[in-house]
Amino acid sequence: GAVVSQHPSRVICKSGTSVKIECRSLDFQATTMFWYRQFPKQSLMLMATSNEGSKATYEQGVEKDKFLINHASLTLSTLTVTSAHPEDSSFYICSARDVRGSQPQHFGDGTRLSIL
Amino acid sequence: DAKTTQPPSMDCAEGRAANLPCNHSTISGNEYVYWYRQIHSQGPQYIIHGLKNNETNEMASLIITEDRKSSTLILPHATLRDTAVYYCIVRVNAGGTSYGKLTFGQGTILTVHP
Numbered sequence: 001g002a003v004v005s006q007h008p009s010r011v012i013c014k015s016g017t018s019v020k021i022e023c024r025s026l027d028f029q030a031t032t033m034f035w036y037r038q039f040p041k042q043s044l045m046l047m048a049t050s051n052e053g054s055k056a057t058y059e060q061g062v063e064k065d066k067f068l069i070n071h072a073s074l075t076l077s078t079l080t081v082t083s084a085h086p087e088d089s090s091f092y093i094c095s096a097r098d099v100r101g102s103q104p105q106h107f108g109d110g111t112r113l114s115i116l
Numbered sequence: 117d118a119k120t121t122q123p124p125s126m127d128c129a130e131g132r133a134a135n136l137p138c139n140h141s142t143i144s145g146n147e148y149v150y151w152y153r154q155i156h157s158q159g160p161q162y163i164i165h166g167l168k169n170n171e172t173n174e175m176a177s178l179i180i181t182e183d184r185k186s187s188t189l190i191l192p193h194a195t196l197r198d199t200a201v202y203y204c205i206v207r208v209n210a211g212g213t214s215y216g217k218l219t220f221g222q223g224t225i226l227t228v229h230p
Contacts, residue, residue, distance in 0.1 A: 036218070038201075042161070044220040045145070093159045095218070104150065105218055107159035 004026055004096045006108030012043065014116055020080045021111045023094030028103070029074040030096035035067070038091040038110075050077045074099070084115045118198045120204045125225040128198075130166060134191040136224050137203030141185040147210050150218065153200040153226075160203065160220075163189065194228045201225050220223070 003026040011019050023033055031052045036044040047057045048069055056069035066088075068080040079090055082090075093110040096102075117123040121139040128134040140149065148167050151162040164171055164178045166187075170176045191198055203223040 004159075016176045036220075042156075043222050046217060046219065049217070091157075095159075104165055106162060107152075109159045110157070112157070 003096065004106045004108040008096050008111060009109060010112045012116065015085050015098050016083055018080055018082045019084055019113060020078055021076045021092055023079070023108055025075045025096040025098065028098045031074060032097045033071060033077040034095040034097070036093045036095065037099065038050050043092060049091055050094060059080045082115065084113070085116045089113055089115045119155045119206050119219065120128055120221055122204050122221065122224045124222065125227070128226060128228050129230055130230050131193055134198065134226060135196040136189040136202050136226065137186065138189070139186045140204070140206050143184050143206050147206045149178065149187050150205045150207055151176070151178065152205065154203070155200045180229045186187070196228050196230070199226060199228045
C-alpha cells in the first residue's frame, strides 16, 4: 500500500534552534502534502497545505515565517520550524495526496518535537 | 464548525464486532465519508471511505444510510490492537490537482478489552 515516510521521528533540541522535518511519498507522486500539528490529548490541526512548485497555503493563525514549507518535488515536502521555542513542542504529522485524486490521503508516522 | 459528530468513547469486547456511529447531517452531495484511526503516538491510518453505497475491505465495513446523514464503521472481529481513536471525516473527493482538506474532529476513543 501507499507509504508516507516522515523523518526524523523524534527531535529534542534547545530553544532557538531551527528544526527541519521531511515528508516523503515513497511509492506515489503527491502534488499536494499537508502538515498537521497535534498537542497532547487533542485532535490533529491542519497547519498548511503544501503544493509542489508553488507557495504553501497556511491556515488561519499559523505563522508562515515561523513554519517554512518547501515542496520541491512530487515526492518531498519539508517543514522547518524556525527559532523553535518550548511552545512549539508538539507532534507534527504530514500527509500526502496522490496525484490520482481518487486515492485516499495517507499519513506519515509523525515527528515528536521537544524544545528544551 | 464540526461537520461530523461522534461519541467520545466506546468499549468493545475482544472478538466481538465494534460498531462506531457517525452523524453527518449536513453532508453535501459530493462529499465522501472517510474513516481513519490513530493509534497512540502514530500517524492516522486510512481505513475506508464511501459516497453512498456500503463498502467493505479487509479492515472494516462502512454502512451509509440512504439519506447519507449518518454512517457506521464496523470492525467485524475487534482485537486489542484495534484500540485507537477513530475519526469520521467528510470531504470532497476532487480528482486531478484539486483537493479537499481532511478536517479532524475529536473522534471516538475505542477501547477493546479482553
